[in-house]
Amino acid sequence: MTAPTKPRVAVFKMASCDGCQLQILDAEDALLELAGAIEIVHFAEASSDLRPGPYDITLVEGSISTPEQEAQIREIREASKVLITIGACATAGGIQALRNATGRLEEFVRTVYPTPAYVRSLEDSRPVADYVPVDLELTGCPIDRGELLRAIASLLAGARPRVSTSPVCVECKRRGTVCVVVARGEPCLGPVTRTGCGAICPRFGRGCYGCFGPAQAPGNAEALGRRFIELGLRPKEAADRFRFITGWAPAFREAAARLEEVER
Amino acid sequence: MTHRRVEVPVIARVEGEGALHITARDHEIVDLRLEIYEPPRFFEAFLRGRAYHEVPDIVPRICGICPVAYQMSAIHGFEELFDVRVPEGVRELRRLLYCGEWIESHVLHVFLLAAPDFLGYHSAIEMAKDHPDLVRTAIAIKRVGNDVMELIGGREIHPVSPRVGGFSRAPRRRELEALLPRLEQALERMPGIADLVGSLERPSLPRRAELVAMVHPEEYPMNEGTMASTEGRRWTFAEYETVTRELHVEHSNALHSVIAETGTPYHTGPLARLNLNADHLTPVARECLRRAGLSLPDLDPFSSMAARVVETALAIEEAIRLIRAYEPPDPPMAEVVPRAGRATWATEAPRGTLYHRYDVAEDGTILEAKIVPPTSQNLRHMEEDLRTFVPGVLDRSDEELTRLCEMVVRNYDPCISCATHFLRLDLRRL
Incomplete structure (x- = not known):
């Protein structure tokens, strides 16, 4: 008899500060326990062992901000059963969305970079859900560790995760x-x-x-x-x-x- | 001639995205480029038009690993420009908050990001199976650093209480004192950790290098001081942009810094601080220095991990001292009246000096912002170290070579989201 396979979990990053992923690393004890129930197969910030999909649960941090990310998020969606976006960047475009709808991207590039031709960026910084269907959005800057761990525990128990919507x-x-x-x-x-x-x-x-x-x-x-x-x-x-x-x-x-x- | 192209997917365990391209023929490097493709986020552009008091909530979003550094460089700069005298006790509370960030960031790097390299694992989670006590000790020390930050700042990632003028709330004495037993336990473990780090077999990289850090007459620098280098250069924060210069190179979204006068790269971070501030080490930190096998001066970038262990001990000792002497600032915040002018300041982020400059209008609106993170100051030196190091190890297997290159980059603990996440090694052997 073969042992039941553990759910394969992946973590990806788009345009962001790494803070939400860090919330996962900061959940140290829970992470070690969770490591018994799941298999983290792709988490570049924590491990150099990066394996290809398919993934059962995928967490995505960061906004879609470059043409490459737009292509990458479609591949990630294809490879993932459940896609959860984590944080203000992935769910709302992040603080870098302050450039959106200003019509000033070019001027922004010139302000920050001496050689604008070297920089490739989309006009807007947008949430992941603008490009692919998302199964659950966990907002926050950064996300709350407890909310994330409860969401993963719910999924492992086969239940639909619930997040508070009160103010x-x-x-x-x-x-x-x-x-x-x-x-x-x-x-x-x-x-x-x-x-x-x-x-x-x-x-x-x-x-x-x-x-x-x-x-x-x-x-x-x-x-x-x-x-x-x-x-x-x-x-x-x-x-x-x-x-x-x-x-x-x-x-x-x-x-x-x-x-x-x-x-x- | 044999032409071989090898793609090794990823230098992991650094913060941010990048790739390393090396083309080599026999024992010579034909081309070497550290490519940063972390997407630009344009902080310096959208800061313009915002109010000075919003900046401590904006800039920490540049990096989730060292948010306090971003807050402190900005806050101190504005306070100097506006001539704000912060209430007594605020200075100490800021240093305590910064100690929390140093402990958290250094322990994350040493144990979760770097130690797996030295012990031959892909990750700390994997390492935990064979070395459960080591990983649990590391987690406990890191946790207490996080808890210092959470208690003062409300949360460890993007703290909410640090404001221009002080804090929106200061913790009570009793709250902080509750951390003392765990800080003391953490300190007891540090010499043993220094022994362990000293016993690890590590590569070495003899090199000439200019190391840059803040110095302070009375203490190991965090929030205050002036700039110094191991080549005898001295400068003030106001002179930062004339003494150093940023270059934009085609293969990188992060800018490279050099010393303006010579056009040569420099190295900032724990190793630089240690070399320039050894007089201000605390007792256990000094013991850790000895037990980790370091003797100063030491310019070898592979000594950086040991330097982080020494600084972790220092930050724990400082935290204990500051908590024992703590008197809550009352009120926790001074009144702030903005004025027009230029704010320049730097503080010592865990991974090196973080410089900010703001040009401010009379009503406190930001007109122009300039942020020079430690990682972008170090990028050129990372490339330089790789150029020096790689020829000597070109006979190794691709897998081994990848691991060694990762270690060279990881010596700098690059927070690549502030400048660049994974590094993909693209190696061509011609």
């Missing part, structure tokens, strides 16, 4: 954290941002800046922006609060655009 505000109420907007008049994206981080920023005395992207039931991002203007922000500053780590996520992108109109 950071709910988390603050649950924890009894004093509201930074009410107590200190500090602009906070908590009412419209998905929780997952554990409401870290309000607990550390500052407003949420939207790392986990728009909550499923976002309330009204534009209305929150108008509240920021009442608190003393200029419309451009209010728009910039949304045009940030997950600024290319549709709910935040639209809010920023409307608030910019107020400026004009």
